[in-house]
Amino acid sequence: MKKLAILLATMMLMTIAFAACASADTAWPEKTLELLVPYNAGGDTDFHARKLAEYLEPILGQKIIITNVEGGSGSIGMIDVMESEPDGYKMLYFHESMLTNNVVGICEYTHNDLDVCAASVVDDSYVLAVGAQTPYMTLDDLVAAAKESPDEIAFAASSGGYSYYLARLLEETTGIDLNVVDAGGTGARNSAVISGKMQVTAHVYGGLKAYIDSGDLRVLCALGEERNSLFPDIPTARELGYDMVGGRAYFLSFPKGTDPEIISKMRDAIEQVCQNEQFIKETQEAYMTIPSFLGTEELKARLDNNLAFFWANTHLLIEE
């Protein structure tokens, strides 16, 4: 009798233990989560983060607050999360500038120092645009003109930023020499081209739409792999014969050492959000870009790839 009692008690204890373990994994999140955006409120990263959080809340059943920690082109916020407890309650929302920061020398850490989870947006809506007063009607025109007068045509970029990379990529792919100039922030770059002080720039379609519609800018080509369904009239660089592609993934990460169960649960949640029609619609409206989901493995592969590419081509990122 005693033996049976002990056996029963042990079995009960074991069942409880198992149950506790199981629920510990899937019980997350049990309190409010914090999503850190390494830029100020109002920007594109902030927007995508907030939209994601808004749609994640009902799925995860907990509130998500957004904190903005600006500085160092995003590296300060990134390191803040890196050094946080990997308990699954503090996350980072950043994009591939994480990689360029590393190559350019701003930050010694990469995505490998975090546990990346998933991407909610892969923005491939980059386009190449010229001022309306310039005589270049097609990409070929621009290339031809650049070949005739090397280092003359000015490309408005931001040093160490994605626009700079695209400028150099353009130069390399087409074999031309442009005068790539730092023109300041987005607003200043756009002003420079609209006013005619500089001739070319590259940005996400959404960022230039206002000026395209008003006729101040002329888009030469899109830099996606295929034509973008939101602006299908614009040919891709590839179609025009130039193998040039740009795109930036915005993704969520946890500090290194986070429980894989948590990462997996979040990944699934993000995937769900990316399939939500309302989410897609709102993202599209604001930034003219369609959310595209990248799971943990695919994201990691992409980041590894891109990081290696950037390191192999530092001349595309750094002024020499």
Add this chain to the structure above:
Amino acid sequence: MLESFGIGLQAIATPLGILIILLGTIVGIVFGAVPGLSATTAIVLCLPLTYKMSSINGMALLISLFIGGISGGLVSAILTRIPGTPSSVATTWDGYPMTQKGEGIKALGIGIAASFFGTIFSIIVLIIAAPSLARVAIQFGAYEYFAVAVFSITMMASLSEKSMSKGLISGLLGCMFATVGMDPVGSTKRYTLGIRSMMSGFNILPVLVGLFAVCEIISYIGKARDSKGFETVEVNMSGVKGMGFTLREFWGQKWNLLRSAVIGCIIGILPGIGASTSNVMAYTVAKKSSKHPEKFGTGIIDGIVASEAANNASIGGAMVPLLALGIPGDSVTALLLGGLTMKGITAGPLLFVQNVDLVYSIFIAMVIASVLMLLIEFYGLRVFAKLLSLPKYYMLPVIFLFCIIGAYGVHNNIFDVWTVLVFGAVGFLFSKLDIPASPFILGFIIGPLAEANLRRGLMLSKGSFIPFLQSPIAIVFFVLAIISVAASTYSNYRKKNA
């Protein structure tokens, strides 16, 4: 156009809308008045709130915060010599002396009136000429900005006539401290000492707080033991009616008002410079064009009028490129732009056409906010005075507390609080060595502007200085700079040999 106003009015003149503007203005004034908290801080904190509101109400909130915030800075600037926001630095120069003379209420009153005038003036300019002005504004490229920066530097140098060299040291130190952080052109780290947080350099707000507030506190501690009269800020309330100044005094300022508002507008319109610069510029110009320049700094209303009219005029100015072209004029409008984008509204040349209701409701909200600001501050005058009649040993530490909150709030990082301490020490040193702190702030703001644009310009011209002198706009400013230097050297010479 009248029709558009009708549309705008309908959109904003709802009970909720008015309430939002009222609250926004009040909160803005409070944030502006407390050193360490500023209009930018208020907007950053309230931006997420706007996501849940309609775009019109959201923008109305942000713009009222802006107007209240910039204006509110004069309160502490005048009453405690600590500028509530960087845009009221020049207000301290004549505001505080007036308080010391017992004319604090008058100073507040005329400052408020000037703020109101500046705001309304710039709103009118905004409404009438935004698109065309914006097109002119973007003609300012690297060469032109560099010229403007050079001009500003010469103005700043002429401000400290007590000792030109001390003023220059102060200004240069400001420039040097501003270089800490990442190179604006290219991404090399400068003077970051391997400390991560140093990468974004020092933020103007903690620097301002440290330089002015901490310094004020420490000096007060030094004086406190022997002070009886220092205990409270003497504000003579008796015999003060209305705003504290007469209509005649106000009318006597009409040219000053107009000129300063124009300066404020222009500087506001130029993306990249705003209220923090315009208040000093207007003050300097007012001083130079005045019949009694030596009185500036002793406590005359001219200085306050110039500073406050200009900084508020910069608000309307900054809205010009934002609404007309979708290009932010300063950090606040950059946040406003973010707010618009969140709502799916593309700010750009077509905003006036596609979102008439939004644009005109913003105009109307601005007007309402300005009027409310006037009323709130007018009625608040006596409250402010009462608050400040509390003993300084209660007030100053509490003010300091809020300064720290504001400093921390810049980046949610303790580094900015350390910045306050560091610059507090710097400020204390300055006061002991009789080095003026204000040129430092100017150098801090203008220095990076000058350097970044010099380098960008050289990049564009591929190392040649000639294009700098080929731009008509740039030439204008270079000439103005030369005139300014010549004029002050001449007057200095005359003074020495008088």
Add this chain to the structure above:
Amino acid sequence: MPRLYGIVMLLCAVVQLVTGIRQYRKDRKTEDEPVDSNVKRSRLLSSRNVALGFLVIFLYVFFMKSLGFCISSTIMLICLSNLMLPSTVDRKKAQPIIILIAIVLPILAYLFFKKVVFMALPGGPFLNDII
């Protein structure tokens, strides 16, 4: 290029420093006051207070993260207010009010900033989980 710029600025700064020092020396020479012992003693105490003031602020910032905003602010407010008390005011009488303000205000501020505008000031060891 930045280096060149830095050097130029440094040179300017040195030149200005020299002229500044010269000016300073000139001004100093004209200063002369007979100082009596009472004033001297008071001045010494004031200087001591100034140094203490700096120390208080330094410690305040240093401990803000570990002790949290509320606790460190309370300590700071009490210290600074006391340092600022003129000799005419009764020290003992003023304490209760100082302490009251010092405790209540930081808590109010902390709550306001956390709840209303979602700006979290450093919580310190306990506050983070309570509120």
